[in-house]
Amino acid sequence: MNKQIEMDAFCARLRDGMTIGIGGWGPRRKPMALIRAILASPVKDLTIVSYGGADVGMLCAAGKVKKLIFAFVSLDFIPLEPYFRQARQAGAVSVMEIDEGMLLQGLRAAAWRIPFIPTAVGLGTDVLRHNPDIKVIDSPYDDKEWVAMPALPLDMALIHVNKADVRGNCQINAPDRFMDEWFARAAQETVVSTEAIVEPEHFYAPEEARNVFWERNFTHAVVHLPGGAHPTSCQPEYGFDVSHLTHYAKSAKADGFEAYCEAFACLQSEAAYQDKVGGLAHIQSLPLPTY
């Protein structure tokens, strides 16, 4: 089955009120070209599940988010995500704020099609006070109480990878795959954007096949979008764009998000956007971060 699609076919799959999980972590390997396509679409009232960075900030700024399920939103070197911050301080989104590991367990429960996973994580904290829907239960095996972290099933997962074939085998060569495989497994439908399309022969070598972290029956569509993680990083191809993200963060206190989108043609097309930010070759030359 050939799963390669173009951006307009991706947009046609979007529906109001969807729950969308987004792979990556903070400013790292986010499917930003797909996010920009959502910004330009009429879709609304989304529930977003993310280890958040500019993906969350932009979707909040564009008024696309009804509910956010998150543990943090940060750009790392800019600790506080400016548009997420604005949205929260304005009370514009409802939230389910949980521990990073609870989020992972919620995705795993959805992937395994079980209603919850018991965990000690969250006990004694305001995570339980502010999320009365998360139940604490007795154990049949000991005398302690446990958080029953509910499954977080996704309508759609969006993930950016280094390489994919058209049958949906996806490879991540970056240092970390984060929780991406669990987003894919928790979702009804997984749309992957990829730096490169490779032939099936690419995976013949065992060391290549070992960098495939979910099976192709969890990938439903592949969009070829080199540079598609910009302004976040896609190692080893490129680092995050420090000057662009700095400009983005400053825009929240200056002209605002609409002006940012206009300046970089975010709502026009990926080609127009890349042209505005300096071209694909520039993106691919962005230095890798030092931690």
Next chain:
Amino acid sequence: MTTATQFTLAELLICAASRAFAEDGEVLATGIGVLPRLAASLAMHTQNPDLMMTDSEAFLLSVPNPVGTRSTDFIQANESWMGFSRIFDNVWGGHRHAMIGPTQIDRYGQANISAIGGTYHAPKIQMLGVRGLPGNSISHANSFFVPNHSQQVFVEGECDVVCSIGYHPERLPKGYELDDIDIRYVITDLCVMDWQGPEHTLRVVSLHPGVTFDEVQACTGFALSCLNDVPTTVFPTEQQLDIIRQLDPHNLRAKQLKDNPPGIRGDGV
């Protein structure tokens, strides 16, 4: 080992914080921020070579990376891979000691990095979110690093958002005892404290040179206890300062505390 006579406050804090990891054995040491990371790195180089540290990305290192920009031919000493998902597999087993700098800490040792003021639905200042604090606090040892000891940090009431479990009897989950919670040290720009005062109250265990207990108490929003004959924080040794200089070749430590004060008050370093 020669005790140093001249050192900055940042260097004093790095050495004080590194002692928090000395007795930990073979655990993952996570220091968030330049000074806690240097503290963990120093501990791994001196008192506890069994510590484990990451490159802050995805690899475990047998020798900690220097902070800041590294030369293009630098080869980091990977010993294993441990991406973010695998960190939970390791640390939920209890084998970690994290040191972070929360925005608020209350009398129960509960910490806040999520949001301040307003209402939960619309906070006055949104920060990071709870991140991994709920899981860290109930799974393994945790210490705090506070570069600006003040009543804004050590709040009078409870934290605005309680991100981590502490020694709060009314919040203790069923089947738990206060001693199940493991909050170790608080290293601030004024003193070193632990939570081993009566009923796990915060207790001053050493004062930095020139600081008095009354000054510390005045900068704290709740009552502290204090060791009898509280000692002065141990000064760095020349050997420790040498290692710190190697771990921080760009002197990023000089930019972490306002005006980079000397370690001994009134000293012109």
